[in-house]
Amino acid sequence: MRRGDGRTEYVRTVAHLRALALLGVLALAACGTTPPPRAPAAPAAPSPGPAAAPATGPAAGPAAAPATAPAGAALPAAGAATAAPPVAGVAPPPAGTGAAPGAPAAAAALAGIEPAAARAPRGSALRPLRIMPLGDSITLGRGDRLRDGYRRELGALLTAAGVHHDFVGSQRDGTGPDIDHEGHSGWTITEARGRVGGWLAAARPDVVLLDLGTNDMIQGIDPGYAPVRLADLVDTILAWSPDVRVVVATLIVTPTQGQFAARPGRARAAPLMLAYNSQVRLLAAARGPRVRLAEMAVVRWADTRDGLHPTPRGYRLMAYRWYQQLAHLMPGGAAWPAPPAVTKAAARQGRRVG
Numbered sequence: 001m002r003r004g005d006g007r008t009e010y011v012r013t014v015a016h017l018r019a020l021a022l023l024g025v026l027a028l029a030a031c032g033t034t035p036p037p038r039a040p041a042a043p044a045a046p047s048p049g050p051a052a053a054p055a056t057g058p059a060a061g062p063a064a065a066p067a068t069a070p071a072g073a074a075l076p077a078a079g080a081a082t083a084a085p086p087v088a089g090v091a092p093p094p095a096g097t098g099a100a101p102g103a104p105a106a107a108a109a110l111a112g113i114e115p116a117a118a119r120a121p122r123g124s125a126l127r128p129l130r131i132m133p134l135g136d137s138i139t140l141g142r143g144d145r146l147r148d149g150y151r152r153e154l155g156a157l158l159t160a161a162g163v164h165h166d167f168v169g170s171q172r173d174g175t176g177p178d179i180d181h182e183g184h185s186g187w188t189i190t191e192a193r194g195r196v197g198g199w200l201a202a203a204r205p206d207v208v209l210l211d212l213g214t215n216d217m218i219q220g221i222d223p224g225y226a227p228v229r230l231a232d233l234v235d236t237i238l239a240w241s242p243d244v245r246v247v248v249a250t251l252i253v254t255p256t257q258g259q260f261a262a263r264p265g266r267a268r269a270a271p272l273m274l275a276y277n278s279q280v281r282l283l284a285a286a287r288g289p290r291v292r293l294a295e296m297a298v299v300r301w302a303d304t305r306d307g308l309h310p311t312p313r314g315y316r317l318m319a320y321r322w323y324q325q326l327a328h329l330m331p332g333g334a335a336w337p338a339p340p341a342v343t344k345a346a347a348r349q350g351r352r353v354g
Contacts, residue, residue: 128164129330132182132203134192135211138252138318139183141173143309149183150310152176153319158326161336168203188215189229196233200240207329208237209294209322211249213280214308217272218254218265227279234283238290247325248284249294249318250277254308255301266307292325294318 133139133151141149151167155178158165169182182199184191189212212233216226230248237246255261256270277297284293296318301307303314310318320338327333 128166129158129326130166130168130204130206131326132168132199132205132208133211134169134182134196134199134208135249136183136187136215137185138214138309139181139209139211140171140185141183141315142185143305144312144315146175148174148176148312148315149181150315150318150322151179151181153316154322157319157323161323161327161333163326163330168205170199170202186215187212188219188221189213189226189233190221193229193233193236196236197240200237200244205244207245207247207326209247209249210234210237211251211294211296213276214251214273217251217269217276218308220265220268223272223276226276227283230280231283234287234291238287245290245292245329246287247292247294247322247329248280249296249321250280252296252299252304252308252310252314253277261307263307292328294321294325296321 133149139149141147141151146152152174155165155167155176165178167178167180169180171181171183172179173181173183180203182203192212210233213226213230215221216229217223234246234248237244251273253273254266254270256267261267261270281293284291298317298321299310299314303317304310323336324338327336
């Protein structure tokens with residue numbers, strides 16, 4: 001290459017770099033950013049040898065913003081929470097609540113509950129009271145030709161009181177508008193204890209109506225420890241959710257005389273049932289406000305088909321007992337009136353159900 005050619009290439013390179021610098025200044029001016037002052041460059045002498053290749057990289061960008069805050073600006077204290085950006089369509093929480101915007105709705109959505117329903121009281125139209133009838137053949141409705149048991153009458157009482165409800169469970173028997181339940185004929189406390197976790201997870205009840213122990217007594221399955229097994233079952237239900245409530249029933253005591261007493265295991269079971277009921281009362285009293293006691297002694301042998309399973313009239317009396325205890329668990333439930341049909345049925349036999 002000739003010497004003149006090298007100098008010409010040098011001049012072109014310098015002109016090219018100056019043009020790039022001018023474009024960078026114009027771009028910064030368009031963004032409203034003042035370019036940082038350039039340090040004076042040392043003059044470069046042309047090399048007698050081959051000229052260097054022109055630079056192809058982009059021009060230097062704007063300088064980074066200073067890390068320090070402007071004078072007088074307040075910095076957040078260490079550990080202080082910064083405000084979350086606003087969410088479209090969601091009002092920010094009140095000052096001091098610490099709740100993120102939309103947090104209740106998000107939590108309700110994760111639980112599978114509509115946000116409005118999550119805020120509604122139990123027993124309202126948006127959030128029906130979920131009731132699990134849990135027990136043996138009496139819960140199923142044996143003794144009632146239609147297999148409605150106490151459930152249909154209880155549902156009618158709740159509806160009349162303005163309580164929106166939903167019976168839940170894996171079984172379906174009866175003729176009423178809501179026939180779900182968890183009654184299993186012949187089952188003992190231990191059998192129910194082995195399955196209750198799955199039932200609770202599937203049905204998510206607010207209240208469990210628990211009526212078990214009759215088969216433990218009649219079958220002679222370690223009856224002395226039956227109250228301990230029942231306590232374990234109750235505690236398992238309570239541990240499943242801090243919001244669940246339990247209404248536990250005393251047993252209908254089978255007669256010791258007459259035609260029903262001659263059935264297998266009945267005469268021996270009666271005193272065991274009486275002792276068991278005493279322990280059930282103590283259990284309910286010891287577990288606090290989340291457990292209520294439903295006294296089923298109001299159902300006598302005359303209200304049963306076989307000295308054990310109630311007739312429709314006996315089931316109506318049971319329904320009122322459940323209804324009465326549910327009233328103690330519901331806001332304003334203490335004012336629920338006793339249904340006239342139930343009180344009259346008991347009055348004919350000289351009994352009080354209130």
